[in-house]
Amino acid sequence: xxxxGSPQRRFRLADDVLWAEYDQACRDINGSTDRSDDIRKHxxxxxxxxxxRHQAG
Numbered sequence: 001x002x003x004x005g006s007p008q009r010r011f012r013l014a015d016d017v018l019w020a021e022y023d024q025a026c027r028d029i030n031g032s033t034d035r036s037d038d039i040r041k042h043x044x045x046x047x048x049x050x051x052x053r054h055q056a057g
Contacts, residue, residue, distance in 0.1 A: 013019050027033050 013022075023033055023035060026035050026038050030038060
C-alpha cells in the first residue's frame with residue numbers, strides 16, 4: 001500500500017506465469033511475497049553500482 005502523498009510508480013509484466021514464478025521465488029528466498037520490496041532492493045543495487053562506476057571514472 002503506497003504511503004499517502006507518495007508517488008505511485010508502476011511497471012507492467014505481461015507474462016502471468018513469470019509473475020507467479022517470481023512470487024513463489026520471493027516466498028522461497030525471502031520468506032515473504034513482498035515483491036515490491038524485492039524490486040526496490042534490486043533498483044537500489046543497480047543505482048548504487050551505476051554511481052560507483054561514475055565516481056570511479
